[in-house]
Amino acid sequence: MATVKSSQNSLFKDLLVLSRFTKYNPVFTTFAGAFSCLLGGSAVVGPGSDVSLAWVFQQTALTVAACYAFCGAGMVWNDYIDRDIDANVARTKDRPLASGKVSTAQAMAWMAFQIIACWWILYFMLEGQDVNKNMFPAALGSFLYPYGKRPTMRKFYIYPQYILGFTIAWPAVCGRAAIFHGRESYAETVTASMPLLNMVFFWTIFLNTAYSYQDVVDDRKMGVNSFYNVLGKHVHLLLWLLLIPVAVCIPMYIEQFHSAWLWVSWAGVWALSLLRQVLRFDANDPSSGGGVHVDNFLLGAWTVVACAVELLRCYYA
Structure with missing residues (x-):
């Protein structure tokens, strides 16, 4: 009996690892929705x-929970498609599917559970309105992402960072819908979310390119499709270029709130942090991308706090 329980506990831990729930990485997918x-x-x-502070925080928590659950499902799908590649990369060879700790059947059942959980959270959060419209774009992006790494995609100028950037940015629409469903049409929600969606899209490409550069040696051997394999030592220039749309979209988004606090806590802090990150990145030292990733996580977490402060400021004004 003890052996069975130990085996079940081991499987549960491996499933958590498979969805990256033992790491901070899935939190990145919640930032756009929370903002x-x-x-x-x-x-x-x-x-x-007539809108209460408690309701807004409830909707934010539900948005975060839905994004977190869906990210977990997306991670399972990514590792399922990439299990043969992961087995040959030093950093990923011990992942549960690549190492055989979790079977494909167990992984698919776990993925389905997380997708269903995400759908029900969105249904409750949106009171049944436009649930599939909010979920489908992220689902499509998650499905396509691992295929974007294949060398054949390079012929069509499709890189996985495009797909990942869109998938992580899409919750900007879901977050606004959590507040404005019933107040505006779905098309109006998407339009109003575009500056934030575009900002997170380019920010994600920036941080993922820097972070994934750690795998550049193994990825080049296997011909993995990615920005840094195409640009080589020019990857640093790409990071500089990616900061331009981020710098443009942040002011476009926060201008509507007429808040000096957001200009300092968001625009100001991001300008200093991103400048520091790109200056620290070294194309000759792939490991430098790891530090960039951590810095961006802290930047996203800080911005959630800054947005919460802005909410409190407006509520008690």
Whole structure:
């Protein structure tokens, strides 16, 4: 009996590892939704409003939970498709599917459970409105992402960073929908979310390119399709170029809130942090990408706090 329980515990731990729930990486997928939901809430709370602070925080928590669960499912799918590649890369050879610790049947069942959980969270959060419209784009991106790494995709100028960037940025729409469903049409929600969606899209490409550069030696041997394999030592120039749309989209998004706090805590802090990151990155030292990844996680976490402060400021104004 003890052996069976030990085996079940081991499987559960391996499933958590498979979804990256033992790491901070899945939290990246929640940032766009949290930013959008908190600042969307700041636009509708305040004197005379019937929107409570507790409701906005509830909607934010649900947005984060849905993104987190769906990311877990996406990680399973990625590792399922990449299991043969992962087995030949030093950094990924011990992943549960690549190493055989989790079977494909177990992985698929775990993935399905997380997808269903995400759908139900969105259904409750959006009161049944436009649930599939909010979920389908991220589902399509997650499905296509591992295929974007294949060398044949290079012929069509498709790189996995494009797909990943879109998938992580899409929750900006879901976060706004959590606040404005019933107040505006789905098309209006998407349009209003575009500056934030584009910002997170290019930011994700920036941080993923820097982070994934750690695998450049193994990836080149296997012909993995990626920006850094195409550009080689020019990858540093690419990182500089990716900062331009980020720098443009942040002001476009926060300008609508007329908040000095956001200009300092978001635009100001991001400008200093991203400049520091790109200056620290060394194309001759692939390991330098790891530090960039950590810095961006801290930057995203700080911005969630900054948006929460803006919500509180507007509520108590």
